[in-house]
Amino acid sequence: MGCMRKKMPVHLKIEEWDLLDKLVEVILKNVEGCVVEIGLGTSTVILNKYAVQNNKKHYCCDISMTKCKFARKLLNTIVFEMSSEEFLTKFDDSPIAIAFLDGSHKFDIVKKEADFLLPRMSKYGVLFLHDTFIPEKRSSISEVFKLRQLLENDSSFQVFTFPFTAAQYGLTMVMKRLECYR
Numbered sequence: 001m002g003c004m005r006k007k008m009p010v011h012l013k014i015e016e017w018d019l020l021d022k023l024v025e026v027i028l029k030n031v032e033g034c035v036v037e038i039g040l041g042t043s044t045v046i047l048n049k050y051a052v053q054n055n056k057k058h059y060c061c062d063i064s065m066t067k068c069k070f071a072r073k074l075l076n077t078i079v080f081e082m083s084s085e086e087f088l089t090k091f092d093d094s095p096i097a098i099a100f101l102d103g104s105h106k107f108d109i110v111k112k113e114a115d116f117l118l119p120r121m122s123k124y125g126v127l128f129l130h131d132t133f134i135p136e137k138r139s140s141i142s143e144v145f146k147l148r149q150l151l152e153n154d155s156s157f158q159v160f161t162f163p164f165t166a167a168q169y170g171l172t173m174v175m176k177r178l179e180c181y182r
């Protein structure tokens with residue numbers, strides 16, 4: 001694992017995913033379903049560690065050949081080297097315990113991803129969005145804050161954003177309100 005980490009093209013340092021590391025450990029111990037990750041990198045190492053520990057499938061999607069090559073070396077991964085748009089036409093597993101979105105940061109694309117994945121989430125499953133904070137500083141790079149704002153105004157979801165993690169770009173957690181489960 002140490003050697004794979006060295007070769008992987010790094011976006012964020014592993015310690016910048018400190019909160020994700022804690023939450024994923026607890027969520028995957030308790031929540032039924034698979035892991036879906038769009039936008040691979042350091043986050044893949046964390047999600048995969050707990051997917052393997054809890055014997056869960058880890059679906060990985062990225063357009064980058066290098067990132068997918070890395071993900072294929074890990075246990076429990078099912079790798080889709082393609083755009084998320086194409087991935088969503090092929091993915092047919094459910095329920096989902098964790099969905100992690102850090103691929104395209106365009107609003108239309110990330111909204112399509114969330115609209116597809118949220119109805120497939122387990123009870124207590126969590127959708128994570130990266131790069132959702134400080135719109136005035138990051139709006140030219142990331143439009144994901146617009147999806148956060150949309151979900152915050154939707155009474156079907158509980159939404160919580162913590163700014164001081166993941167390079168301080170904001171990590172948002174989205175969970176369906178319990179009354180929305182039949």
Ligand SMILES: C[S@@+](CC[C@H](N)C(=O)[O-])C[C@H]1O[C@@H](n2cnc3c(N)ncnc32)[C@H](O)[C@@H]1O
Nearest residue numbers: 011039040041042043062063083084102103104
């Ligand atoms: C910000 S990086 C991901 C960082 C990663 N989560 C980490 O922790 O290091 C974004 C990734 O999304 C991929 N990507 C961009 N647009 C995409 C799309 N439409 N579908 C799938 N992957 C995409 C890029 O190739 C890149 O690897």
